[in-house]
Amino acid sequence: MRLTFRRSEPQPGTDDASGVTGPARVSPRTKDLTKRLSAGDIAVIDHVDIDRVAADALVTAGPAVVLNAARSTSGRYPNLGPEILVEAGIVLVDGLGDAVMSIADGHRVRVDGAKVFVGETLVAEGTLQTPETVAASLEEAREGLSxxxxxxxxxxxxxxxxxxxxxxxxxxxxxxxxxxxxxxxxxxxxxxxxxxxxxxxxxxxxxxxxxxxxxxxxxxxxxxxxxxxxxxxxxxxxxxxxxxxxxxxxxxxxxxxxxxxxxxxxxxxxxxxxxxxxxxxxxxxxxxxxxxxxxxxxxxxxxxxxxxxxxxxxxxxxxxxxxxxxxxxxxxxxxxxxxxxYRQRISNLQLVLLSLAGLFAVGMALLATAAGQTFIGIVGAQLDTVWSWFGSLFRSG
Structure with missing residues (x-):
């Protein structure tokens, strides 16, 4: 059964003295929720040990706050998700309990520190995660990794x-x-x-x-x-x-x-x-x-x-x-x-085309200068002389 509360007035994603407000998007399955999250939403999940894939998907969706009914790091192993969320500047509050999952989807909520309000009603209170608390949780989890x-x-x-x-x-x-x-x-x-x-x-x-x-x-x-x-x-x-x-x-x-x-x-x-x-x-x-x-x-x-x-x-x-x-x-x-x-292999045709393109570029550069035009004129005269010599051989024959 869902809880119903009076709607609060602040607009989605706004920050003021009373915290962050926005529409709640609720789902116990994080990967389902990320498909319909928008920037500034408040994501409400029930995800023990938030993993890296889930955290990356949440960061991409861009919610202002992530509210977790469960513990984001249980101590079972050093999971990577909470650190990713906090480093991305997303507010993470966990350990909120089942009450937070009873908020109606789309209902406007306000998050003030570790407290979650709907209207003026306090729905749940958990633990606000910071870089320091995340680092401490990871250190404890490493001790139990064996x-x-x-x-x-x-x-x-x-x-x-x-x-x-x-x-x-x-x-x-x-x-x-x-x-x-x-x-x-x-x-x-x-x-x-x-x-x-x-x-x-x-x-x-x-x-x-x-x-x-x-x-x-x-x-x-x-x-x-x-x-x-x-x-x-x-x-x-x-x-x-x-x-x-x-x-x-x-x-x-x-x-x-x-x-x-x-x-x-x-x-x-x-x-x-x-x-x-x-x-x-x-x-x-x-x-x-x-x-x-x-x-x-x-x-x-x-x-x-x-x-x-x-x-x-x-x-x-x-x-x-x-x-x-x-x-x-x-x-x-x-x-x-x-x-x-892997390095992409270059075919013989590609090498020939590259060489021709280089020769063409050199020729155009030569034509653009007086010295180049003189050089090309000399080469053309020499080629004309050679061509005339070959022609005289056939005529004498």
Whole structure:
């Protein structure tokens, strides 16, 4: 049941002696909320251990304040999100409790320090995060990181026992129509720095023409970059209808029991998808599928590469990501490595055209000077003499 309060008068995003006011945008799922946030809004979330991807999405949306019902850093591990938000100048108040989630979406609220008001009614009070409090929380979390690593290892072994046949022998990987054998594959996840990585890889994409695989919202990232995905893999919770209808082959990630929440949505769009039941994350099954289909190289954009990034997802299933990388082995290359090592090759035709352009530029420069015109006149006279000599040889013959 939602709380109802008298609306306050200040305009959205204004700062005054009584704090910051604006319309509340409420959702327990941060990635859903960021799609409808506007600059100056007050984001209301329930997100334990705000991760880097969520924080980057919030910064891009530009809310004036982020109100978190949960603790932004629980101490489980040193998550990166709160630091990103505070450094971006966004007010972050966390530990507000369930009451803040009862604010009606769109209702005007006022944030004064760590207190949240609707009208003159105090709804909740939490902890105002500053660079100092964030640094202290991260330091405490680092002390408990060893326990989290142990849990991560236990989850890894559990996943290996359950998915041994899939990881070792590829049992259960479906056949796909997309031609992958012997080709490069570019897998795009809407994760860390995916926009920058896609931009730096444009010369690589233009030359090698890799198979473009979007993992859920990664398909929209591919479209936004002016490209078209060949395949979309995921549970279809964050990909747009535009991407699903673009003509790419669709692989729906289902639970191990075959339940696929995103299947009905895809079929409602008139698309007949492939279903891939597996535990783990959608980016994992995208790598396993393309590896099993014979990809020569798999380039990953926005995926997870370090232990902290694995933990930053905040769920036990990230253990599958670690094992998937062991399974794919030497085929997998991070996008940042490709952008650093790759240099676009220059063809012989390009070299010839470049040389001709250089000669033309030199000729035009010579024509622009008196000395150059004299030099060209002398060269022309010499060529005329040679031509006359050749002509006399044929006439004498």
């Amino acid at each position: 326990d989290e690593i142990e849990r991560f290892a236990e989850n890894t072994m559990d996943y290996l026992r359950r998915e041994r046949e899939l990881l070792l022998d590829g049992v259960g990987v479906p056949d796909v129509k997309t031609e992958i054998e012997g080709r490069h594959v570019l897998i795009v996840v809407r994760g860390y720095h995916y926009r920058e990585d896609l931009a730096t890889l444009r010369p690589y994409v233009a030359e090698y023409r890799p198979v473009l695989v979007g993992v859920d919202g990664g398909a929209d990232a591919i479209l936004d970059a002016g490209l078209k995905p060949d395949m979309i893999v995921g549970d279809m919770d964050s990909v747009s209808d535009r991407a699903l209808a673009c003509g790419a082959e669709i692989v729906v990630h289902a639970y191990r029991d075959g339940n696929a929440p995103g299947l009905e949505r895809v079929r409602a769009l008139g698309v007949d998808p492939i279903v891939f039941p597996a535990t783990g994350t959608s980016e994992d099954i995208a790598m396993l599928l393309t590896d099993d289909a014979g990809a020569e190289v798999i380039v990953a954009v926005g995926t997870h590469a370090t232990l902290v990034e694995f933990l930053d997802k905040g769920r036990a299933g990230m253990a599958s990501t670690f094992l998937t990388r062991l399974r794919v082995g030497g085929k997998l290359v991070d996008a940042k490595g490709v952008s650093r090592l």
